[in-house]
Amino acid sequence: MSESPTQSNQLSVAVLGAGGTIAPPIVRDLAESPEVAKLKLLDLDGAKAEATAREHGGDKSVAIEVDGREEGALESQLSDVDVLVNSASYRINVDVMETCLASGTHYIDLGGLYHVTAEQLKLNERFESAGLLALLGMGSAPGKTNLMAAVATEKLGGQVDRLDAIAGGRDLDPPDGFAPPYSVQTLLDELTLNPIVLRDGKPVEIEPLTDAGIIDFPDPIGDAPAIYTLHSEVLTFGPSFGCSECSFKLSLGPAVLERLIALTTAPPEEVVRAAAEAVKPSAQTISFHIVDGYLGDRRVRVTCKTSPVPQWGLGGSVISTSAPAAAAVRLMAKGRITAVGAIPPEAAMQPQDMFDELASRNAVFSVTEY
Numbered sequence: 001m002s003e004s005p006t007q008s009n010q011l012s013v014a015v016l017g018a019g020g021t022i023a024p025p026i027v028r029d030l031a032e033s034p035e036v037a038k039l040k041l042l043d044l045d046g047a048k049a050e051a052t053a054r055e056h057g058g059d060k061s062v063a064i065e066v067d068g069r070e071e072g073a074l075e076s077q078l079s080d081v082d083v084l085v086n087s088a089s090y091r092i093n094v095d096v097m098e099t100c101l102a103s104g105t106h107y108i109d110l111g112g113l114y115h116v117t118a119e120q121l122k123l124n125e126r127f128e129s130a131g132l133l134a135l136l137g138m139g140s141a142p143g144k145t146n147l148m149a150a151v152a153t154e155k156l157g158g159q160v161d162r163l164d165a166i167a168g169g170r171d172l173d174p175p176d177g178f179a180p181p182y183s184v185q186t187l188l189d190e191l192t193l194n195p196i197v198l199r200d201g202k203p204v205e206i207e208p209l210t211d212a213g214i215i216d217f218p219d220p221i222g223d224a225p226a227i228y229t230l231h232s233e234v235l236t237f238g239p240s241f242g243c244s245e246c247s248f249k250l251s252l253g254p255a256v257l258e259r260l261i262a263l264t265t266a267p268p269e270e271v272v273r274a275a276a277e278a279v280k281p282s283a284q285t286i287s288f289h290i291v292d293g294y295l296g297d298r299r300v301r302v303t304c305k306t307s308p309v310p311q312w313g314l315g316g317s318v319i320s321t322s323a324p325a326a327a328a329v330r331l332m333a334k335g336r337i338t339a340v341g342a343i344p345p346e347a348a349m350q351p352q353d354m355f356d357e358l359a360s361r362n363a364v365f366s367v368t369e370y
Helices: 023-031 046-056 090-103 115-121 124-130 144-155 184-192 233-241 254-263 268-277 316-333 351-359
Strands: 011-016 036-043 061-065 083-086 106-109 133-135 162-171 196-199 202-205 211-216 223-228 245-251 285-295 298-306 341-343 363-369
Touching: 011 023, 011 316, 023 036, 023 046, 023 316, 036 046, 036 316, 046 061, 083 090, 083 316, 090 106, 090 115, 090 124, 106 316, 115 233, 115 341, 124 133, 124 341, 144 162, 144 233, 144 285, 144 298, 144 351, 144 363, 162 223, 162 233, 162 316, 184 254, 184 268, 196 233, 211 245, 233 245, 254 268, 285 316, 298 316, 316 351, 316 363, 351 363
Parallel strands: 011 036, 011 083, 036 061, 083 106, 106 133, 133 341, 162 245
Antiparallel strands: 162 285, 196 202, 196 245, 211 223, 223 245, 285 298, 298 363
């Protein structure tokens, strides 16, 4: 399993956390990808994994209940797997990477919220020596935003002073009740852990919920307030692109943000209850990701709008996060990703390769130079 994928490979893929919010669309995407031969859907909750297999996995998938905390349990499932997509809690990223090293399996995750990513990057030499790829943060943000930053930097002639990554989404047909766009615990971490921004080339902690100003999103969002949050882009953009200033800004729907802020001071049992009672967003969500690059008095804005995929019954917000991970699997199978090591997306692939893959998943990219 230690050889990098080569062109014409059909890959065997495992999805960890298969019963979660983001895994089902990843599974649906991979199930419809000819580059994928079979899918193992792994989750602590076997019933949830079965539901994902039944609703999204087609005839390629098998659901398996796995407790990764049991020694050897996860590794035993990876002996015939080429790549594992980790959509479980980012808190277990390092442990899962260790398991992939032991089993000789390539690894992809959706991000490590800065501090965990920093620990993951320390495994680079071990993955490199094993001839394995650990693709760190291959969702929407981090993920697409990293590649959009590469485009912005290129448009500025290969030099950039400042990079700001921005995310915003809205539900155009919101359901009754609390409908968070992804994991409640991850969202609360983003709202309660000190954001880190890059200032004069150095990481600086600021207060949670710090106002990030008004963002001029395209329609149908328009001008909307944002806050600074903790994100992995700020960790890798400096070394990758040479910028001395960097930040991540998030704009959530007002009702979702209000409920999350209330939960930041709630007792743990209320948070658990809120997460259990949360309803899924509608299939009419849209998602925007923006990267602004600055060099002197020049600015380049790279924008991605992700719309719903009607034939899947899935909204743009969830597709925005799931599609890049699935696309990375296809690019590995096609031989377009051959890098090894524990690295961020900007070090692993050509942006246009990913953008071309995402075009069929209703992601539209644009570049504006000022």
